Amino acid sequence: MDKIGEIEVKLVGKQGNSELTPENYDIKHIISMLTHVEDMLFPTSKKDRPLIAYDIEEGSVKHKFKTSIQAIIGFSALLSQISQTESIDFLELKSARAIENIQKLSREKNYIFLIKTSLEDEYKLQIGPQTDFYRNEKIWVEAEFYFYGKLKDAGGKNKANIHIDTDDYGYIAIETGIEFLESRKENMLYKNYGIRATGLQNLETGEIDTKSLKLLELIDYNSSFNEKYIKGLIKKSSNNWVGFNPEKWIEETRGGYDA
């Protein structure tokens, strides 16, 4: 068996009154398609991925991608599953978003996308203006998150955001709004913070849509022991708990469940 396989994304459509060909096909759509295919093939880690080679041919426009046969076998199975279930809810977030973007372009430009691999002769998946490859919104629900780490970037020309480097979620961007960054007097960069944010979470997998995160609150976070701070809190709060037996009180409060 050949160690290299191929993916073909055939595009049928028109540019004005003319049939679409590589000569009248805008480069921004080519750039998007390269990203979409990479995201569908390797949604989680691109660092160690094999080489993906690209070519474009006439008919109307054929995008051809060559990569390792192992990746092609996986991609072929993925196409079958999408086609059979007519759903993209089972996909990793980046793959799902890539399919959604192709679906969106199809409706905007009245294009039909036909996708197959070198393992089969027939096109396995068709995305056109009549298809509906979008994630089920009910699976993605609004949720609240806390992220802790070092703030390493803040700004943005149109969309203001901050970037925080976390142990648990990697390097993530959170939209803040320009007013928030304008109002900060101190330098926030390279300091540890907690961030309370809203965003979308997949109800089945728990996955967080990191593109949907919006800042609610920036929290001071410091992982060093400060005796003055904790003693101050103890002094302030002790009177509230005089005479309390914590275990007994919690047992009564919970009535048999664990927090």
Next chain:
Amino acid sequence: MDLIQKSGLKKLEEAMTHSVLLDTSFFIRLLNNSDPLHINALGYFKYYLEQGIRMKISTISIAEYCVIGKVSDLPLRNLEILPFNQIDAQ
């Protein structure tokens, strides 16, 4: 081979950060200087911070603590909050 595995495990352990989820009773004892276990709770609190062990508190524990206490009394500057979302309620 054995040496390589052990060396790899050591590196993995070094790279890992440890964390501890603290329950409501811990904070009640920590924040009440007349509690018989207050000194123990304070000792643990200090130890975790000094050892780089991340301390976590659930939003449920915060709600329980606030039945009697105030949220501003909790040492949130040193704690990581675990949210409670729809997926946790299923």
